[in-house]
Every structure is written in structure tokens, then in C-alpha cells.
Amino acid sequence: MRRRMRGIAVSAIALTSVLSMAACAKDTGGSSNAGSGNTAGDGCTLAAAPPAAPATSSSDDASAKVDGSALKVGLAYDIGGRGDASFNDSAAAGLDKAVAELGVKKENVKELTAAPNEAEDAKQTRLRQLAGEGFSPIIGVGFAYAESFKVIAPEFPDTKFGIVDATVEGAPNVTPLVFAEEQGSFLAGVIAAYQSKSCHVGFIGGVETPLIGKFQAGFDQGAKKAAPEIQIEDKYLTPAGDFSGFQDPAKGQEAAKGQIDSGADVLYHAAGASGKGVFSAAKEADVKAIGVDSDQYNQETVSNEKDVIVSSMLKRVDVAVFDYIEAVAANNLSSLPAVFDLKVDGVGYSTSGGKIDDKLKTVLEGYKAQIISGEITVSATP
Amino acid sequence: MGTLRGKLLPPALAIVFSALLCGIALVISGANPLTAFGAMLTQVGEGTTLVDVVNSTGIYYIAALAVAIGFQMNLFNIGVEGQYRVAAVTAAVFGGSVTLPPGLHALAILVVAAVAGALWAAVPAILKVTRGVNEVISTIMMNGIALGLAAYLIRADVFGELRGNNIRTPEIPSTGWVPGISFGSSGTVFGLVLLAALLGVGYWIMMNRTRFGFELRASGESSTAAAAGGISAKKMVLIAMLLSGAIAGLVAMPEILGRDHTYNLNFPGGIGFSGIAIALLGRNHPGGIALGALLWAFLDKSGLALDNVGVPREIVTIMQGAIVLSVVVAYEVVRRVELAAEQRRVGRQTGTAEPVGGAA
Numbered sequence: 001m002r003r004r005m006r007g008i009a010v011s012a013i014a015l016t017s018v019l020s021m022a023a024c025a026k027d028t029g030g031s032s033n034a035g036s037g038n039t040a041g042d043g044c045t046l047a048a049a050p051p052a053a054p055a056t057s058s059s060d061d062a063s064a065k066v067d068g069s070a071l072k073v074g075l076a077y078d079i080g081g082r083g084d085a086s087f088n089d090s091a092a093a094g095l096d097k098a099v100a101e102l103g104v105k106k107e108n109v110k111e112l113t114a115a116p117n118e119a120e121d122a123k124q125t126r127l128r129q130l131a132g133e134g135f136s137p138i139i140g141v142g143f144a145y146a147e148s149f150k151v152i153a154p155e156f157p158d159t160k161f162g163i164v165d166a167t168v169e170g171a172p173n174v175t176p177l178v179f180a181e182e183q184g185s186f187l188a189g190v191i192a193a194y195q196s197k198s199c200h201v202g203f204i205g206g207v208e209t210p211l212i213g214k215f216q217a218g219f220d221q222g223a224k225k226a227a228p229e230i231q232i233e234d235k236y237l238t239p240a241g242d243f244s245g246f247q248d249p250a251k252g253q254e255a256a257k258g259q260i261d262s263g264a265d266v267l268y269h270a271a272g273a274s275g276k277g278v279f280s281a282a283k284e285a286d287v288k289a290i291g292v293d294s295d296q297y298n299q300e301t302v303s304n305e306k307d308v309i310v311s312s313m314l315k316r317v318d319v320a321v322f323d324y325i326e327a328v329a330a331n332n333l334s335s336l337p338a339v340f341d342l343k344v345d346g347v348g349y350s351t352s353g354g355k356i357d358d359k360l361k362t363v364l365e366g367y368k369a370q371i372i373s374g375e376i377t378v379s380a381t382p
Numbered sequence: 383m384g385t386l387r388g389k390l391l392p393p394a395l396a397i398v399f400s401a402l403l404c405g406i407a408l409v410i411s412g413a414n415p416l417t418a419f420g421a422m423l424t425q426v427g428e429g430t431t432l433v434d435v436v437n438s439t440g441i442y443y444i445a446a447l448a449v450a451i452g453f454q455m456n457l458f459n460i461g462v463e464g465q466y467r468v469a470a471v472t473a474a475v476f477g478g479s480v481t482l483p484p485g486l487h488a489l490a491i492l493v494v495a496a497v498a499g500a501l502w503a504a505v506p507a508i509l510k511v512t513r514g515v516n517e518v519i520s521t522i523m524m525n526g527i528a529l530g531l532a533a534y535l536i537r538a539d540v541f542g543e544l545r546g547n548n549i550r551t552p553e554i555p556s557t558g559w560v561p562g563i564s565f566g567s568s569g570t571v572f573g574l575v576l577l578a579a580l581l582g583v584g585y586w587i588m589m590n591r592t593r594f595g596f597e598l599r600a601s602g603e604s605s606t607a608a609a610a611g612g613i614s615a616k617k618m619v620l621i622a623m624l625l626s627g628a629i630a631g632l633v634a635m636p637e638i639l640g641r642d643h644t645y646n647l648n649f650p651g652g653i654g655f656s657g658i659a660i661a662l663l664g665r666n667h668p669g670g671i672a673l674g675a676l677l678w679a680f681l682d683k684s685g686l687a688l689d690n691v692g693v694p695r696e697i698v699t700i701m702q703g704a705i706v707l708s709v710v711v712a713y714e715v716v717r718r719v720e721l722a723a724e725q726r727r728v729g730r731q732t733g734t735a736e737p738v739g740g741a742a
Contacts, residue, residue, distance in 0.1 A: 112689045117651040120642065121434040121569075125686050128429045143547040144648050155567075166546045208533060209647060211547040239533030240549065240647055241467070 044199035044227030050366030068102030068329035074110045074135030075321075076126050078142030079243060081113030085301040086246075086272045086293050087317060088113075091141045091164065093294075094321025101322075102329055110135060114144065116243060123148040131156040137328045139177075139321060140164065143211065149174050160333075162324045164317055165211060175333055177320040179340045181211070181313075182218030182378045183371050184347030185268070187364055188290050188313040189222025191349065192266040193230055194360050195288050195310055202233035202259035204278055206246040206271035210381075212236070215270035215292070215313070217382040222367070225376070233259040234382070237274055245274060252277030260285045268292070268313070279305035288355075293317070297352035310355035314348045316340060343372045389670070392712035393663060397677070399712070400704030404697055411694070418693045425687030426680070430569030438679035439672070440575035441636055445657025446675055447578075447585050448630035450666040452517075454589065455622035456602045461503060461521030462630040463654030464528030469499035469631030471532045471551065474638055474645035475541045478552035487558040488639055492577075492632065499631020500624045502528065507623035511616040517623070525654075536645060550646035560639040572640035574632075581629060582668040598622060630654065659706045665713075678702065 075095055082092045092111070098104045110133070112126050127148055130138045136159040140149060143166035153161050153171035160173055167176040192201040203219050205212040216234055223230050235255045238245030245251065252274035256267055260281060267282055268290040269275040275292060282289040283305045291312030296302055302309070320340050327333050340346020349356075349364065356364070370376045405415035425431050445462055452459035473495035482490055506520035535551075536542035542549045562570040589595040598618055601608040605615040633653055638645065660678055664670030685698035 113695075115695065119438065119650040119682075120637070120648060121430065121437070122683070122686055125429060125431060125434065125683070126689075129686070129690065132429065146546060146548060147642075147646075147648065166548070209547065210538075210544055210549055239530045240536065241533050241649060241651070242529045 043197050044193055044230050046193065046227050047225065049363045050370050052362050053365040053369035066102055066326050066330045068098060068104045068325060071102075071104050071137070071325065071329055072108040072110075072133075072135045073098065073104055073325060074130035074133075074138040075112070076123070076130065076138065076140045076145060077111065077113040078144055079114050079116050080247065080273065082111060084273055085296075085299050086275070087315075088141055090294050090315070090317035091139070091321050094318035094325070095139075097318065097322045098325040102326060104325065114142075116247075120147060124151055127152040127161075128155070131159045136160050137162055137325060139324065140166075141317070141321075142166075160328050162321075162328075164320065175324060175336065177317075177324055177336075177340065178338075179315050179317075179320070179346050180342065180378075180380075181214040181270075181315060181347060182221075182380045183342045184313045184315060184349065185215045185218025185270075186222035186225070186371065186376075186378045187342075187349045187367060188268050188311065189219040189224070190226040190364060190367055191290060191311050191356065191360065192219070192268055193223045193226035194363065195355075196227075196230070196264075196266045198263050198265050199227060199229065200231040200233075200263040201266045201268070202235070202256070202264035204252060204255050204259070204267060204269040204271055204274075205234075205236040206252075206269075206274050207238050207243055208236040208240050208245075212270050213382050214380045215268075217380055218378050219268050220382060221378055225367070226363075231263070233262060233264050235259060237271060246272035248274050249277035249280070253281045256281035256289075257285070260287055266290065266310070270313075276302055276305070279308055282308040291350075295350040295352050297350065306353065309353060312350040312352075314350055316346050316348070319346060342368055389665070389667075392716045393670070393673070393709055395712040395716070396663075396705050396709035399708045400701050403704045403708075404701045407700060408693065408697060413691075413693045417691050418688055418697065421687040421691045421693075422681075422684040425684040428687070430567075431683050431686075433565060433569030433571055434683045435676070435679045437569075437572050437575060437636065437640075438682060439675045440572060440578035441633060441653060442656055442660055442675035442678050443578045443672060444581060444629060444636075445633045445653045446660035446664065446671045447581055447668070448626045448633070449654075449657045449661040450664070450671060451585070451598075451622055451629065452626045453661055453666050454598050454602050455618055456605075457619065457622055457626070458518050459503070459521055459623065459626045459630075460518060460658065461506060461524050461654070462626070462633070462657050463651070464521070464525035465499040465502045465627045465630035466633035466654060467532050467649070467651070468502045468528045469495040470634035470638060470649065471535050471645050472498035473631075473635065474551040474554065475535065477554035477558045477639075478644065479541075481555065482557060484557040487555070488560050491554070491558050491639060492635060495631040495635055496628040497631070500628040503623050503627020503630065504620075507620050507627075510623070511619050532645075532649075536647075545646075548647050550644040552644070554639070554643045558639065559643060560636075562640050570640075572636035574636035574640055577632065577636070581632070582672060586668045594621075630657075633657075656702075659702065662706060663709050677705075 077088045080088050082088060099106055123145055139162040141164045145163055146166040146168055149161055149163055149168045149171060153174045157173060162175045162177055164177045168174040201223055203216050205216055220232055223232055237251045237255055252271050256278040265287040267278055269278040270292045279289050279302050288310045289308045291309050293315045296312045297306050297309045323336060327335050337344045408415040408418055448462050449459055473491045476494045477491040506517045506524060509515035509520050510517050536549050538544045538549060542551055560573040562573050564570045597613045601613055601615050601618040609615055656678055660671055660674040663674035681698050681702060685695050688695045
């Protein structure tokens with residue numbers, strides 16, 4: 001009896017994690033805004049396009065060359081790390097640019113990565129390791145590091161810390177690098193509305209967290225603004241607390257299929273590595289998709305599906321990381337924007353692949369100008 | 383003496399074997415195993431690692447005890463994972479919304495956590511005794527539901543509050559905190575690590591010195607024999623599962639009452655699954671489980687040093703998996719060897735040296 005139980009136990013351990021993931025995969029917060037919609041395939045009745053944006057003189061003041069050769073830069077990635085083809089990779093690109101352009105020495109760079117489901121003290125140990133070895137600045141990629149910075153930053157008051165996607169209160173040596181994801185996603189919603197033939201679009205979020213909620217909120221508002229009668233499907237792959245939704249292309253594909261079956265023909269994802277599944281489903285059904293974070297049309301991991309990608313919502317973590325390192329090197333942290341938004345090109349959209357024609361581009365620039373001027377305010381909550 | 387060897391040898395063999403296995407994996411991937419293991423050992427002395435190991439041991443210990451109680455009754459409670467999560471949210475919400483005097487507040491939170499864990503475990507328990515539903519299936523499903531429920535409960539429009547990009551339950555006021563033992567810059571040991579030790583002692587007394595423990599073990603060994611002896615197997619299943627769930631409910635308490643004071647999105651998952659492995663490793667014995675939990679915690683925390691010497695940290699996960707698999711094999715091998723030795727000894731004494739065959 002005992003022995004049999006042990007046998008069961010071992011095989012069950014192997015199965016458990018798989019099964020438990022499967023068990024929680026189903027039906028998380030799917031909702032569809034049902035309506036009549038037109039399936040005639042002529043596209044939406046579009047709202048009047050905004051006035052064209054005034055030609056802007058690009059204020060690219062060729063900043064004086066900053067020397068970063070004395071810096072020791074530490075990066076603590078979130079789950080996935082360098083090579084996730086998404087968020088972390090974008091941060092890595094910023095670091096690489098700093099190495100190339102600011103003269104940061106390769107041997108003075110250290111990158112560490114978080115494990116899935118790790119305890120808080122593991123994050124603290126990681127940051128303490130970096131700070132203890134004299135790295136400064138140290139950049140935490142992801143809001144998961146916020147609590148750890150609260151503990152570590154006071155321990156190393158002379159070290160400069162930066163954190164992506166979070167603000168740490170009461171720690172003056174921690175610089176927040178936060179984005180207006182809802183503004184970029186608004187433009188993604190506009191693109192979706194203009195590209196949809198069935199006047200029916202979908203959003204797929206990885207994990208139902210407030211951060212991903214900003215993507216959904218912006219997308220929904222943008223689509224509705226451009227085409228008031230549009231139908232929108234919203235779906236999250238996993239509930240808050242289960243971060244597998246960012247790493248599960250199969251789940252992404254399943255969710256995308258569901259939305260396509262119910263009529264959506266342009267899908268926007270904010271689901272990290274699961275987005276690959278969204279692209280596959282879109283390719284299979286011959287519909288369109290919008291990528292996220294980086295310019296996904298040019299990404300190798302999804303190169304098979306790239307012809308369905310009409311655009312990507314850009315969240316320039318690379319810009320923020322680079323700007324931050326540059327500001328530390330120049331000892332001028334006040335030069336950083338409080339929020340990386342449309343105004344400072346911290347978010348935006350990509351045009352790789354040539355699916356955005358000049359007409360649509362004019363419309364997008366019009367909306368962009370309205371958001372920057374404050375004529376349109378985009379809410380960050382769905 | 384033979385029994386002691388039978389108890390200690392298999393895990394020792396398993397650890398050596400899995401270390402060898404990882405060593406080979408490291409050599410193949412082009413790293414030096416000695417550097418890697420050396421870095422892990424020296425990491426213990428760095429920063430707060432030693433304290434983190436102690437804290438983590440306590441947490442794993444509670445989880446493994448919860449699993450072990452089920453094992454004693456032949457119940458495979460995979461649901462510890464969900465039970466501790468639901469209990470953590472419930473207790474955090476409760477603790478953050480009531481006002482009670484110091485001490486009593488913390489005690490009340492602990493009771494709520496245990497009750498919530500037990501209630502979550504009651505569902506599969508009742509399904510099992512009334513409908514015969516296999517607890518392996520039902521507890522796994524309850525884990526999935528637990529994730530969803532926890533996510534719902536901390537929504538900003540339910541009990542949670544938004545903090546930047548994080549959501550969390552309202553902070554528990556300081557009256558509900560359990561102070562730790564501070565070692566200055568080396569960290570703070572959670573006060574509730576002592577609770578883990580107390581639970582271990584209580585578990586040992588219950589299993590070995592009480593009628594209930596005897597009945598539990600008896601029903602676990604053979605439910606029919608126990609029934610013939612007047613023990614209701616159904617009652618035993620129900621009680622064992624509820625106890626297991628109650629203890630599981632306490633898993634997250636050291637962290638929540640000792641450091642976080644809230645349940646948020648960074649809540650660590652997977653402790654329940656580690657608990658299963660540790661209970662297996664420790665053979666449901668309170669001492670064995672303690673060693674297993676210590677080993678697990680050491681591997682977890684010192685594994686962070688591997689990044690510094692350019693070795694993928696995932697090697698630790700391989701090692702943990704290898705330990706569980708090889709400990710099961712090692713127990714079986716040692717058991718057979720001892721059986722054969724015993725037979726030879728008896729054979730020599732009785733003069734009829736006729737082996738009965740080592741296989742079981």
C-alpha cells in the first residue's frame with residue numbers, strides 16, 4: 001500500500017504542475033461586448049478623422065557626448081530575462097545601446113534574471129549582490145522589484161537605482177521609469193478600427209494585472225473613438241497571481257481562435273511570449289494582428305507569422321533604460337521625463353511591413369497630436 | 383541500527399547521486415561543477431542568505447507537514463498550493479480590516495488562516511467521503527479555482543487596493559504583526575519560524591502518542607483492518623484532510639505577518655508543490671521533513687549565487703527534481719538490500735539458508 005502510494009506520488013508530482021496550469025487556464029475574465037455589428041465586410045463607419053497634426057520640427061538636439069566608461073551598470077530582469085523577445089529584451093537593447101554609444105565597458109555590466117514564482121527575498125538578494133559589488137546604476141526591470149527596492153535602496157544610499165514600471169515612494173535614490181501604455185494602446189485601437197473589415201476587434205492580455213489593464217483600456221478607447229459602433233472582445237489568459245499567461249503561446253493561440261470565431265479580425269495582444277500563439281492563430285485564420293512592446297514585425301521568433309502583423313504598440317523600455325544610464329553618466333537625473341508618454345516618444349506605434357498607409361498615418365498623427373495637447377485624455381483603467 | 387541506516391542511507395545516496403548528475407550536466411554545459419558548488423556554499427555566508435534559508439526552511443516545513451498528514455492517511459493532498467493561497471488572501475483581508483489589541487490580532491489572523499485553509503480542503507474531503515471523488519483530481523482543480531478566487535478577491539473593486547502597477551490587500555496594522563529576531567544587516571528571522579517548529583513537535587506527539595495518531599496511521603496502512611477495529615475510515619479521511627488544510631493555511635503566515643503585511647501580486651507560488659517533494663524526502667517523519675526543508679531552502683537561496691559564476695541557476699531545479707526521483711529509487715534499493723540481508727541472517731540462525739527472493 002505504502003509503496004503504491006509512493007509510486008502515485010512521484011508520477012503525480014510530475015503531473016501536478018502541468019495539470020494545475022491547465023486547470024486554471026480556462027475562462028478567465030472573458031467578456032464580449034455583444035452587439036449587432038455589421039459582418040458585411042466593409043469595415044466600420046468611422047468617426048471623423050482628427051485634424052492633421054501640424055508638422056513638427058523634430059527637436060533632436062544633438063546632445064553632447066556623455067561618457068559612461070566609469071559606470072558599472074547592473075540589470076535585474078523580470079521572469080524571462082534577456083531573450084524573451086518582449087519586455088526584458090527591450091531593456092537589454094537599451095543596455096546594449098549604452099555599451100555601444102556611451103562607452104560603458106562590457107565587463108562592467110552584469111545582468112541577473114528572476115525565476116518564476118520566486119520569493120521576495122530572492123529579489124532582494126539579487127539587488128544586494130549587485131549593489132554590494134559596487135554596481136551603480138542598478139536597474140530593476142518590472143514592477144515586481146518595487147518592494148525589494150524599498151528595502152535595498154536605503155541600505156545603499158549612494159547607489160543609483162532605476163525601476164521600470166513602478167514608483168518607489170520614500171526612496172530618493174530610486175528613479176521611476178514609467179510609461180503611458182494606455183496612450184500607445186489608444187493608437188493601436190485606432191489602427192485596429194481602421195484595419196477591421198467586420199468592425200470587430202479583440203484584445204488579448206497575458207495576465208489580468210493593473211499594468212495590462214492599461215493596455216486594454218487604451219485599446220478599447222482608441223477603437224471606440226475611431227469607430228463608435230465597433231465590437232471589442234477582451235480576454236485575459238490567466239488571473240492575477242498566475243504569471244504563466246505571459247509565457248504560454250498555446251493559451252494565446254486558443255484565446256485568439258475564440259475571438260476570431262466570434263468575428264474579430266484584428267487582434268491586439270499584450271501577452272509577452274504568449275503573443276506568438278496569437279500571431280499563429282491570426283495567420284491560420286488569415287486575419288490581422290498588432291504586436292506589443294517591441295517592433296514585432298522585425299522579431300526573429302515570430303518571423304513566420306510576420307505578415308499578419310500590421311503594427312506594434314511600442315513601449316520604449318530601451319529608450320528609458322538608455323536615457324536613464326545616460327542621465328546617470330551626465331549626473332543629471334532631472335532631465336528624465338516623469339512619464340515616458342507619446343510626447344517624449346516613450347510609447348508609439350511601428351510601421352514596419354508597410355501595412356500602415358499614408359492616409360492612416362495622417363489619422364494616427366492627428367490623434368497623437370490631440371493626446372499630446374490634452375484634447376483627448378486616455379484613461380488608464382478599463 | 384539497521385533501521386537507522388535504512389532511514390538515513392537512502393536520502394544521503396539520493397543527494398550524492400543528484401549532485402553527481404548535476405555535476406555531469408554542468409560539465410557537459412561547459413561549466414566547472416566545483417566552482418558552482420563552491421559558490422553555492424560561500425553564498426550562505428553572504429548578505430542575508432543564511433537568514434533567508436532559515437525563513438524559507440520554516441515555510442517549507444509547514445507546507446511539508448500539511449502534505450505529510452495527508453500521506454499518513456494515504457491521502458494525496460496536492461491542494462496545499464491552493465489552500466495556502468486562499469488562506470493567505472482571506473487572512474490578509476481579515477487582518478487588514480479589523481482592529482484588535484496586539485497579540486490577539488495576530489492570533490486571530492492565524493486562526494482565520496487555518497480555518498480558511500481547512501474549509502478549502504473540506505470541499506475535496508467531503509467529495510471524497512460522500513461521492514468517492516479521488517482527492518488528487520479534486521485538489522488539483524481546487525488549486526485552479528483558488529488562483530481565480532484570490533485574483534478576484536484582491537481586485538481593486540472588491541477588497542484590494544491599487545499601488546502603482548501592483549494590487550494588494552489593505553495593509554495589516556502593526557498590532558497584527560509578529561516580530562522577528564533581528565540579526566542587523568544579516569536579516570531578520572520570522573517570528574513564526576518558531577510556529578513551524580511547534581507544529582513539528584505537535585505533529586510528532588499526535589502521530590506517536592495519541593489515539594488519534596494511531597487510528598490515522600492504522601487507517602492509512604489498511605482501511606479494512608482499521609474498520610474491523612472500529613475506526614471509521616470516512617471520519618479519518620475527513621479529519622486528516624481538514625487538519626492538512628488547516629496547517630496548509632499557515633504556510634504564508636510567516637511572510638505575511640513577519641514582512642509583507644499584505645497579500646499582493648508578488649505572492650510566491652509553488653510552495654505547496656515543494657512541500658510534496660519535501661514530505662516524500664523526509665518520509666513523513668518530522669525530523670526527516672526538517673532536514674528536507676533545510677536542503678530545499680539551501681538549494682533555493684544559495685542557487686542565486688550561480689548567476690555570479692556564469693552557471694544557469696536552473697541547475698538547482700534539476701537537482702531538486704533529481705533528488706526526489708532518486709530518493710524514491712534509493713529507498714527501494716536499500717529496502718531490498720536490507721530485506722535480503724535480513725533473510726540471510728535469519729537463514730544462518732535457523733540453518734535453512736534458503737533465500738525467499740529479494741523482490742517484494
